[in-house]
Amino acid sequence: MATGRTxxxxxxSRGIPEATVARLPLYLRALTALSERSVPTVSSEExxxxxxxxxxKLRKDFSxxxxxxxxxxxxDVEYLVYQIxxxxxxxxxxxxxxxxxxxxxxxxxxxxxxxxxGFRIAALIDAxxxxxxxxxxxxxxxxxxxxxxxxxxxxxxxxxxxxxAGAAQEVCDRxxxxxxxSILNFAPTVLTVPDGVDVRKVDLSIELQILAFHEQRKAGExxxxxxxxxxxxxxxxxxxxxxxxxxSDGDLPAVMPA
Amino acid sequence: MATGRTxxxxxxSRGIPEATVARLPLYLRALTALSERSVPTVSSEExxxxxxxxxxKLRKDFSxxxxxxxxxxxxDVEYLVYQIxxxxxxxxxxxxxxxxxxxxxxxxxxxxxxxxxGFRIAALIDAxxxxxxxxxxxxxxxxxxxxxxxxxxxxxxxxxxxxxAGAAQEVCDRxxxxxxxSILNFAPTVLTVPDGVDVRKVDLSIELQILAFHEQRKAGExxxxxxxxxxxxxxxxxxxxxxxxxxSDGDLPAVMPA
DNA sequence: ATGTCTTTGTGAACGCGTGCACAAAGATGG
DNA sequence: CCATCTTTGTGCACGCGTTCACAAAGACAT
Numbered sequence: 001m002a003t004g005r006t007x008x009x010x011x012x013s014r015g016i017p018e019a020t021v022a023r024l025p026l027y028l029r030a031l032t033a034l035s036e037r038s039v040p041t042v043s044s045e046e047x048x049x050x051x052x053x054x055x056x057k058l059r060k061d062f063s064x065x066x067x068x069x070x071x072x073x074x075x076d077v078e079y080l081v082y083q084i085x086x087x088x089x090x091x092x093x094x095x096x097x098x099x100x101x102x103x104x105x106x107x108x109x110x111x112x113x114x115x116x117x118g119f120r121i122a123a124l125i126d127a128x129x130x131x132x133x134x135x136x137x138x139x140x141x142x143x144x145x146x147x148x149x150x151x152x153x154x155x156x157x158x159x160x161x162x163x164x165a166g167a168a169q170e171v172c173d174r175x176x177x178x179x180x181x182s183i184l185n186f187a188p189t190v191l192t193v194p195d196g197v198d199v200r201k202v203d204l205s206i207e208l209q210i211l212a213f214h215e216q217r218k219a220g221e222x223x224x225x226x227x228x229x230x231x232x233x234x235x236x237x238x239x240x241x242x243x244x245x246x247x248s249d250g251d252l253p254a255v256m257p258a
Numbered sequence: 259m260a261t262g263r264t265x266x267x268x269x270x271s272r273g274i275p276e277a278t279v280a281r282l283p284l285y286l287r288a289l290t291a292l293s294e295r296s297v298p299t300v301s302s303e304e305x306x307x308x309x310x311x312x313x314x315k316l317r318k319d320f321s322x323x324x325x326x327x328x329x330x331x332x333x334d335v336e337y338l339v340y341q342i343x344x345x346x347x348x349x350x351x352x353x354x355x356x357x358x359x360x361x362x363x364x365x366x367x368x369x370x371x372x373x374x375x376g377f378r379i380a381a382l383i384d385a386x387x388x389x390x391x392x393x394x395x396x397x398x399x400x401x402x403x404x405x406x407x408x409x410x411x412x413x414x415x416x417x418x419x420x421x422x423a424g425a426a427q428e429v430c431d432r433x434x435x436x437x438x439x440s441i442l443n444f445a446p447t448v449l450t451v452p453d454g455v456d457v458r459k460v461d462l463s464i465e466l467q468i469l470a471f472h473e474q475r476k477a478g479e480x481x482x483x484x485x486x487x488x489x490x491x492x493x494x495x496x497x498x499x500x501x502x503x504x505x506s507d508g509d510l511p512a513v514m515p516a
Numbered sequence: 517a518t519g520t521c522t523t524t525g526t527g528a529a530c531g532c533g534t535g536c537a538c539a540a541a542g543a544t545g546g
Numbered sequence: 547c548c549a550t551c552t553t554t555g556t557g558c559a560c561g562c563g564t565t566c567a568c569a570a571a572g573a574c575a576t
Contacts, residue, residue, distance in 0.1 A: 019533060025467040029446060043553065052448035056535055056556095063555055071541045071554045088467050089474030096466070103368045107361035113446065113463035118470070157473055158466070181476060182469040188287060188371065190310035198472045200465050205371035206283040207458050208354070208416070209346050211440040212376070213279050214456050215415055216347030218439060277563060301523065314526095314565055321525055329524040329571045 016087075020061045026051045027058065028084045034077045043074035095122035095156045097180075099171050100163030101131055101141050104186055108160060109137040122154040127167065147171075151178035158182045165189045172199075274345075278319040284309045285316065286342045292335050301332035353380035353414045355438075357429050358421030359389055359399050362444055366418060367395040380412040385425065405429075409436035416440045423447045430457075 030050040034042055044062075048055035062068060062075070068083055069075045085091055096119050098105050108114075109124055124136055127144040134141050142150060150156065159175040161168050161183060168187035175183065182198045185191055188206075191199050288308040292300055302320075306313035320326060320333070326341055327333045343349055354377050356363050366372075367382055382394055385402040392399050400408060408414065417433040419426050419441060426445035433441065440456045443449055446464075449457050 017533075021471050022464070022468055024471070025461075025464040026448075028467075030448075044555095045553085050448070052450075054535065056537090057533090059553090059555060060534085067555075069554050070543080072543045072552045074553070087471070089470040090467065092470075092474065094466075094470055094473070103361075103365035107365040108462065110361045111462060114466065117463060117467060119466055157477075158469055160466075182473045184465055184469060190284075190288075190308070192310075196476070198469060200469055202460060202462070202465060203283075204366065204369060204460070205375060206280070207442055207460055208352075208372065208377055208418075209283040209286075209348065209375060210280055211416055211442060211456060211458055212347040212350075212352055213282070213345070215352070215440045216350065218454070219415075275563070302525095303523085312565070314567090315563090317523090317525060318564085325525070327524055328573080330522045330573045332523070 016064045020064055021088075023051070023053065023057075023061055024084050024088055026053070027061070028081065028088070028090075031077055031081045031084070035081055039077055041070075041074045041076055044069070047075065090118040092118060094119050094158055095154045096120065096158045096160060097123050097125055097147075097150060097154075097156050097175075098160045098162060099125045099144070099147070099175070100161060100167070100187075101126040101128075101136060102162060102164075105160075105162035106136050108162060109139065119158075122156050123150045125150065127163075144171075147174055148178040151175065151180060156180060158184070160184045160186070161191075162186045274322045278322055279346075281309070281311065281315075281319055282342050282346055284311070285319070286339065286346070286348075289335055289339045289342070293339055297335055299328075299332045299334055302327070305333065348376040350376060352377050352416055353412045354378065354416045354418060355381045355383055355405075355408060355412075355414050355433075356418045356420060357383045357402070357405070357433070358419060358425070358445075359384035359386075359394060360420060360422075363418075363420035364394050366420060367397065377416075380414050381408045383408065385421075402429075405432055406436040409433065409438060414438060416442070418442045418444070419449075420444045 027047065030047055031042070033050070034047075044055045044059045048058040051058065059069075062080075065083055065087055068080055096114065098108055098121060101109075101124055105124065105126070109121060114121060121137075121139060123146075124139050124141045125144055125147055126132070126141050129143060131141045132143045151159075156178075157180055159172075159180040159182070161171055161175075163171055165187045168185065168189045169191060172183060172185070172191045172193065176193055176197055181196060183191065183193065183200070185199055185201045186203075188203055191201075193199055285305065288305055289300070291308070292305075302313045302317045306316040309316065317327075320338075323341060323345055326338055354372065356366055356379065359367075359382055363382065363384070367379060372379060379395075379397060381404075382397050382399045383402055383405055384390070384399050387401060389399045390401040409417075414436075415438055417430075417438040417440070419429055419433075421429055423445045426443065426447045427449060430441060430443070430449045430451065434451055434455055439454060441449065441451065441458070443457055443459045444461075446461055449459075451457055
C-alpha cells in the first residue's frame with residue numbers, strides 16, 4: 001500500500017550498506033579539508049579521528065568501494081576524494097528545485113553547501129503570487145503553477161520541500177508526477193510516495209525533542225523525578241460504553257516551518 | 259580521548275531503546291493531530307499508518323513506556339499524548355539559545371515548532387557586533403561576549419549552533435563550559451565534547467548527497483554506467499619514495515552554512 | 517455469566533551494523 | 547635480497563532493532 005517509506009529503506013544498494021553510504025559524505029568532507037592543506041596521504045586512524053568514527057568501521061566502509069588503500073602507508077587523499085565523489089554521484093550535475101520560500105527555504109537557497117557539491121538550484125518555487133519574481137540568493141522566485149514545466153524542462157530529479165505541513169503532500173505529489181524521484185522533506189509530515197521514489201526527512205523539532213529526552217534523563221538522575229510524578233492523570237479505564245479520557249483536547253497544536 | 263561521539267550513543271537510556279526515543283516525537287505529532295480532531299481512541303494499526311511505521315514496531319515502542327493500551331479497543335489518544343510528552347520531557351520548560359544568526363539561525367528563530375513543544379528561545383546570539391540589538395522573530399540579537407552570562411542566568415541546557423563551520427567548535431566549547439549539556443549542531447563539522455554532553459547533528463548537505471547516491475543508482479540501472487567510467491584516474495601506485503597521486507588539489511572546497 | 521471477537525503485548529527468529537583482533541600486503545632500511 | 551615494521555582488509559562474534567506470529571486480555575452481545 002506504499003506506506004511512506006521514509007528514511008533507511010534498509011535496501012542494500014549495490015552491496016554498499018546504507019549506513020556506509022550515510023558516512024561517505026562525512027569522509028568526503030574530512031578528505032576535502034586534508035586536500036586543501038595539500039596532505040598527500042592519510043591513515044585510517046587519522047581520517048577516522050577527523051570524521052569522528054571508529055577506524056575499523058572506516059576501513060570496512062572503504063572496503064565496500066574497493067581496495068583503495070596502500071598497506072603500510074594509508075590512503076591517497078586526492079584519489080579517495082575522487083572515488084567517493086564518484087560513488088556518491090557528485091561528479092554529475094544535479095538540478096534541484098526548492099519549493100516553499102519561507103525563512104527555511106530562503107536559508108537553503110543561500111546555503112553554499114549545495115552548489116559546491118554538484119547540486120545546482122534549478123528554481124525556487126512558492127505558491128504566493130506576491131513572491132513571484134523576487135530575487136532570493138540571486139534567483140527569481142517562480143510561481144507554483146510553473147512547477148511541472150520547471151521540473152520537466154530542467155530534468156529535475158531532486159526536490160526539496162520547505163512548505164508548511166499542510167501543503168507538503170500535494171507539492172510532493174506534483175513533484176513526483178512531474179518526474180522527481182528523490183525528495184528531501186523539511187515539512188513535519190509523513191509523505192506518502194509511490195515505489196521507486198526516495199524520501200529523506202529533516203525534522204528540527206524532532207531533533208530537539210530527542211535532546212530533551214536525554215536532558216531530562218540526565219537531570220532526573222540525582223533527584224529521582226519527584227516533581228513530574230505528582231498526580232499523573234489516572235490511567236484509562238473502561239466504564240461501559242467507551243473509555244474515560246483524562247484530559248481535554250487541544251494541547252500541543254501542530255506546527256509547521258516557515 | 260573523548261572522540262566526538264555524535265549521534266546514537268547506543269546507550270539504552272532507562273530501558274528505552276534509542277530507536278524508540280527517536281520515533282516518539284513522530285507518534286506524538288500523529289496523536290496531536292488526532293486529538294485536534296477529537297478522536298478519542300486509536301488502534302495501533304491506524305496510528306502506525308499515520309506515523310508511517312510498522313504497527314508491531316509501534317506496539318513494542320509503547321510497551322517500553324508501559325501498558326497504556328486497552329486490548330480490543332486501542333489507545334486513548336489524550337492519555338497517550340500526555341504520557342509521551344512527559345516521557346520526552348516536553349511538560350517541562352526548556353530554555354534554548356541559538357548561536358549564529360545567519361539565514362539558518364534566523365529561520366530557526368522563526369520556526370514555530372519550538373515554542374509549541376516546550377522549547378523557549380532564551381536568546382539569539384551572534385558574533386557580529388553589527389547585528390547586536392536587531393530584532394529577529396521579536397527577540398533582540400545579543401553579542402557573543404554575553405554568551406556565558408546568558409547561559410548561566412537562564413539555566414540554559416540546550417544550545418543550537420548555526421555558525422559557520424570554523425566557529426562551531428569554539429562556540430561549542432564555550433557553551434559547554436557555561437553549562438550546556440545538549441547541543442544541536444547545524445554546522446558541517448565534527449564537534450568534540452566531553453563525556454556527558456549530547457550532540458546531535460543536522461547536515462543538509464549530507465542528506466542531499468545520500469539522495470544523490472540513490473538517484474545515481476536508479477539512473478545507472480538501465481544504462482550500465484557507460485558515461486562515468488571513462489578514464490578513471492589510474493589507481494595509486496608506489497614509485498619508491500612516495501605515492502603517485504593522480505589529480506591535482508583544490509577540488510570541492512569546504513563550505514559552511516549561513 | 518458466558519462466548520465471541522478485536523486488539524494488545526511480547527517471545528522468538530532474523531538480519532544488519534559495529535568493533536575486535538589478526539593475518540596478509542607492501543613499504544622501508546640495511 | 548632479506549628482515550622488519552606499519553597499516554590495510556576482513557573473518558568473526560556480539561548486540562541492537564525489526565518483524566512475525568500468537569497467546570492473553572478485555573470489550574461487547576446475548
